[in-house]
Amino acid sequence: xxxxxxxxxxxxxxxxxxxxxxxxxxxxxxxxxxxxxxxxxxxxxxxxxxxxxxxxxxxxxxxxxxxxxxxxxxxxxxxxxxxxxxxxxxxxxxxxxxxxxxxxxxxxxxxxxxxxxxxxxxxxxxxxxxxxxxxxxxxxxxxxxxxxxxxxxxxxxxxxxxxxxxxxxxxxxxxxxxxxxxxxxxxxxxxxxxxxxxxxxxxxxxxxxxxxxxxxxxxxxxxxxxxxxxxxxxxxxxxxxxxxxxxxx
Amino acid sequence: xxxxxxxxxxxxxxxxxxxxxxxxxxxxxxxxxxxxxxxxxxxxxxxxxxxxxxxxxxxxxxxxxxxxxxxxxxxxxxxxxxxxxxxxxxxxxxxxxxxxxxxxxxxxxxxxxxxxxxxxxxxxxxxxxxxxxxxxxxxxxxxxxxxxxxxxxxxxxxxxxxxxxxxxxxxxxxxxxxxxxxxxxxxxxx
Amino acid sequence: xxxxxxxxxxxxxxxxxxxxxxxxxxxxxxxxxxxxxxxxxxxxxxxxxxxxxxxxxxxxxxxxxxxxxxxxxxxxxxxxxxxxxxxxxxxxxxxxxxxxxxxxxxxxxxxxxxxxxxxxxxxxxxxxxxxxxxxxxxxxxxxxxxxxxxxxxxxxxxxxxxxxxxxxxxxxxxxxxxxxxxxxxxxxxx
Numbered sequence: 001x002x003x004x005x006x007x008x009x010x011x012x013x014x015x016x017x018x019x020x021x022x023x024x025x026x027x028x029x030x031x032x033x034x035x036x037x038x039x040x041x042x043x044x045x046x047x048x049x050x051x052x053x054x055x056x057x058x059x060x061x062x063x064x065x066x067x068x069x070x071x072x073x074x075x076x077x078x079x080x081x082x083x084x085x086x087x088x089x090x091x092x093x094x095x096x097x098x099x100x101x102x103x104x105x106x107x108x109x110x111x112x113x114x115x116x117x118x119x120x121x122x123x124x125x126x127x128x129x130x131x132x133x134x135x136x137x138x139x140x141x142x143x144x145x146x147x148x149x150x151x152x153x154x155x156x157x158x159x160x161x162x163x164x165x166x167x168x169x170x171x172x173x174x175x176x177x178x179x180x181x182x183x184x185x186x187x188x189x190x191x192x193x194x195x196x197x198x199x200x201x202x203x204x205x206x207x208x209x210x211x212x213x214x215x216x217x218x219x220x221x222x223x224x225x226x227x228x229x230x231x232x233x234x235x236x237x238x239x240x241x242x243x244x245x246x247x248x249x
Numbered sequence: 250x251x252x253x254x255x256x257x258x259x260x261x262x263x264x265x266x267x268x269x270x271x272x273x274x275x276x277x278x279x280x281x282x283x284x285x286x287x288x289x290x291x292x293x294x295x296x297x298x299x300x301x302x303x304x305x306x307x308x309x310x311x312x313x314x315x316x317x318x319x320x321x322x323x324x325x326x327x328x329x330x331x332x333x334x335x336x337x338x339x340x341x342x343x344x345x346x347x348x349x350x351x352x353x354x355x356x357x358x359x360x361x362x363x364x365x366x367x368x369x370x371x372x373x374x375x376x377x378x379x380x381x382x383x384x385x386x387x388x389x390x391x392x393x394x395x396x397x398x399x400x401x402x403x404x405x406x407x408x409x410x411x412x413x414x415x416x417x418x419x420x421x422x423x424x425x426x427x428x429x430x431x432x433x434x435x436x437x438x439x
Numbered sequence: 440x441x442x443x444x445x446x447x448x449x450x451x452x453x454x455x456x457x458x459x460x461x462x463x464x465x466x467x468x469x470x471x472x473x474x475x476x477x478x479x480x481x482x483x484x485x486x487x488x489x490x491x492x493x494x495x496x497x498x499x500x501x502x503x504x505x506x507x508x509x510x511x512x513x514x515x516x517x518x519x520x521x522x523x524x525x526x527x528x529x530x531x532x533x534x535x536x537x538x539x540x541x542x543x544x545x546x547x548x549x550x551x552x553x554x555x556x557x558x559x560x561x562x563x564x565x566x567x568x569x570x571x572x573x574x575x576x577x578x579x580x581x582x583x584x585x586x587x588x589x590x591x592x593x594x595x596x597x598x599x600x601x602x603x604x605x606x607x608x609x610x611x612x613x614x615x616x617x618x619x620x621x622x623x624x625x626x627x628x629x
Contacts, residue, residue, distance in 0.1 A: 011530045012555035057555045097552055100606060104540065105532035107604045108595055115596030116524055117512035118497075119265045120504065123457035126317065129325045134335075136377050141335050142404040145342070150405075151414040154346035161362050253491075261493030261511035264454075265519045278518040301443070303451030321451035327468040328452050328460065 013061030014098040016043060021095075028095050031088050033072055037065040064091065180213055185220035193230055193245035201232075201241035255279055256293045259286075260315075263306060269314035335377065344370040345379060345397075349413060352396035353383045359395075371395060379404075445469055446483045449476075459502035459589060498598045499589050524594070525567045534560040535569060539591065539603055543573045543584035561585060569594065 010016040018028075020039050026032055044058045071087040086092075192199070201221065205214055221243065224230045231244045258279055263270060276286040290313060294306045305318050317325065337345070344367050347359050359367045374380035378400045385391040402408065448469055452460060466476035480503060484496045493511050497504055507515060527535065534557050537549050549557045564570035568590040575581040587600070597603060 011533065012553050014554040061554065094552075094554070098554065101537050101540070101552060102533055104604065104606050105529065105536040107606075108536050108539070109527070109532055111595040111597065111604070112527070114509065115594055117509040118596065119261075119507045119512075119515055119519060120593075121265055121267045121454075121457045121506075123329075123455065124267050124316070125329045125455055126322070126325065129322060129329050129455075132326050132330055134330065136335050138377065138379075138400060138404055141337060141377060142379075145337060145405075147405050147407065147412075147414050150342070150346045150349060151416070153342050154350050155416065157343050157347060157362060161364070257491065257493040257508070258511055258514040259493070261507040261515055262518055264494050264505070265507055265515055267457075270518070274518055278514050301447065303447040303449070304454050315454070317451040317455050318447070321448055321455075324448045324452055324468050325455050328464055329455065 013058045014095060015102075016040065016058070017061065018095060018099060018102070028092055028099070031092070033065065033069050033088060037062075037069045040065055180216050182216055182219055182223065185216050186223055189217075189220050189224055190229065190247065193224070193243075193247045197245050199243050199245075201243060204243070252289060252292070255281065255286075255289045256296075259290060259293055263313060263315040267315075269309050269312035271312045275313070340370050341373055345374055345401075348374070348380055348395050349397050349401070349410070350416065352410075353386075353394035354396070355386055355392040355394055357392060442479060442482070445471065445476075445479045446486075449480060449483055453496060453503060453505040457505075459499050459504035459593075461502045463501075465503070499592045500599045502589065504593070527567075530560050531563055535564055535587075535591070538564070538570055538585050539587050539600070540606065542586035542600075543576075544586075545576055545582040545584055547582060549585075 010019065017036070017040065020036050020043075021028060021031065024032070024035065024039075026036075041062055044055065044062055047055055047058060068087045068091065189204075192204075201218075205217060208214055208217060221230065221232065221241070225232055229245075229247050231246060232241050233244075234241045259275060262275055262278060272283060272286055272290065275290070276283050279286060281289075290306075294308075294313075297305055303318050303321055304315055306313055306315050343363060344359060347362055348354055348371075351358065351362075356367055356371060359371070371380065375382070375395075378398055380395050380401070381398045383394045383396045386394050397410070402410070407413070449465060452465060452468060462473060462476055462480065465480070466473050469476060471479075480496075484498075487495050491508075493508050494505055495508050497506055533553060534549060537552055538544055538561075541548065541552075546557055546561055549561070561570065565572070565585075568588055570585050570591070571588050573584045573586045576584050592598065592600075
């Protein structure tokens with residue numbers, strides 16, 4: 001058996017097998033398995049020097065061929081029914097399918113040669129078209145937006161901002177802020193008492209939501225009372241405290 | 250070879266090249282003399298013109314180019330420019346609502362409220378003519394202040410910003426209290 | 440607007456775009472329904488064909504593209520730069536034909552037919568834009584499935600997958616008969 005054909009020419013075990021069948025002028029349907037297996041093994045003997053990755057695929061096929069060969073060499077069981085399968089059947093199917101696609105690949109190749117004779121052109125979009133910017137259709141853009149929706153959106157933005165504040169830390173923050181010093185509060189109250197003769201403690205506390213601020217305000221009142229700058233009266237326990245300024249306006 | 254075939258070849262050449270092609274080059278490709286080539290070229294141009302096609306051949310200083318008929322711009326724009334769908338995304342809407350209620354407002358203030366950068370959103374709103382620059386704030390960095398436009402009012406059919414729905418004070422109070430309650434709970438549970 | 444005008448617009452669109460354009464997009468640009476657009480498109484294609492022009496319009500799976508008539512190739516190669524075509528080796532062609540006929544197909548299926556690993560071939564075909572991933576098969580390992588692209592249709596001059604050269608029963612039958620004849624001869628000669 002001469003190995004005239006270059007080994008690299010085979011794209012896989014099936015390709016090699018088809019080549020051997022053609023070379024021996026035998027039918028796919030009636031593979032002389034002994035002969036073909038021997039030839040196949042000779043080929044891959046030659047290939048051993050080559051890449052093992054490629055080899056492994058060829059070796060699988062070699063094993064298959066040897067398996068088929070051994071099956072065929074075994075004495076056949078007495079012919080019971082005609083159902084007895086040719087051990088080569090599966091390989092035959094595989095070879096047929098492979099051959100079919102191989103054939104179609106040649107067909108495609110011809111098509112490609114023809115198709116290559118057709119030339120296309122690159123897009124030539126005129127600069128005027130390229131530069132065109134679609135005008136914004138404000139009416140369409142604002143179609144779903146109503147004022148109340150805009151209002152809701154703003155409120156939910158604010159709510160989200162509120163929620164984002166770390167509760168524990170923000171408390172710490174307030175403590176710091178509430179280091180409103182007593183003297184600051186007193187200065188404020190003195191100023192206030194200059195323009196207001198009578199005022200109530202509760203009224204004074206409006207807008208001073210934090211406990212600390214209320215406490216400092218209370219302390220300031222006490223301090224100013226001690227200094228005689230204001231006088232306070234309270235009818236009953238927990239009632240509002242009425243404050244009277246003793247400072248001349 | 251006949252005139253018809255030469256003209257067909259010229260057509261294919263101009264199409265493939267896209268750019269302008271000098272008569273000389275065309276003549277060489279066809280193995281024809283310049284005179285004949287020019288004759289066929291002119292005949293082809295005449296054909297194109299008389300058939301009122303969407304493509305025309307124009308002469309540019311001894312070179313020839315295939316291009317579309319000018320009347321076709323409208324269609325070309327519609328196909329070459331994928332219609333950009335302008336939509337007010339959530340980000341844009343939020344930014345717009347902040348600007349509407351807090352104007353004049355700087356980007357830094359918007360970012361403080363939304364917690365994220367607003368460059369893109371603001372410039373989109375400016376592009377849509379809903380928001381405009383109002384001038385710079387006299388503060389470090391002299392940041393630009395933004396406000397809503399007349400277009401903005403017009404698209405809501407209102408005449409002034411005072412007609413914007415008021416921020417519901419009760420609701421605002423609720424937010425605060427809610428936040429405080431949560432804060433207290435947090436402290437209790439920790 | 441008249442049919443003539445629509446066809447003129449289609450012509451200009453295809454010329455300008457250079458690439459293939461889906462019928463749907465053309466219909467949208469013309470503000471026409473798909474059916475009418477297709478009717479005008481086919482009429483335009485027929486016109487081009489009957490006039491034996493140097494340019495033709497080809498269909499690629501529902502998209503349309505303008506290109507040269509292949510008879511003009513001789514002139515064109517003298518003047519136009521032939522875009523570099525990838526040379527497909529036999530392995531690539533075999534793998535491509537399996538993908539073309541069996542799509543959607545997994546690498547495992549291709550390997551089963553060819554008897555060898557196809558990783559390299561498939562990724563080359565993907566690189567050449569002849570093959571693309573189609574999504575994963577809902578099966579163990581969720582293997583990727585592959586199919587051919589529009590570029591495949593274009594480079595092989597096929598207008599849709601239905602136009603792939605037929606191979607099925609007849610071809611198979613031929614193989615069989617051929618094989619049988621050979622077998623018989625063998626028996627006679629041995």
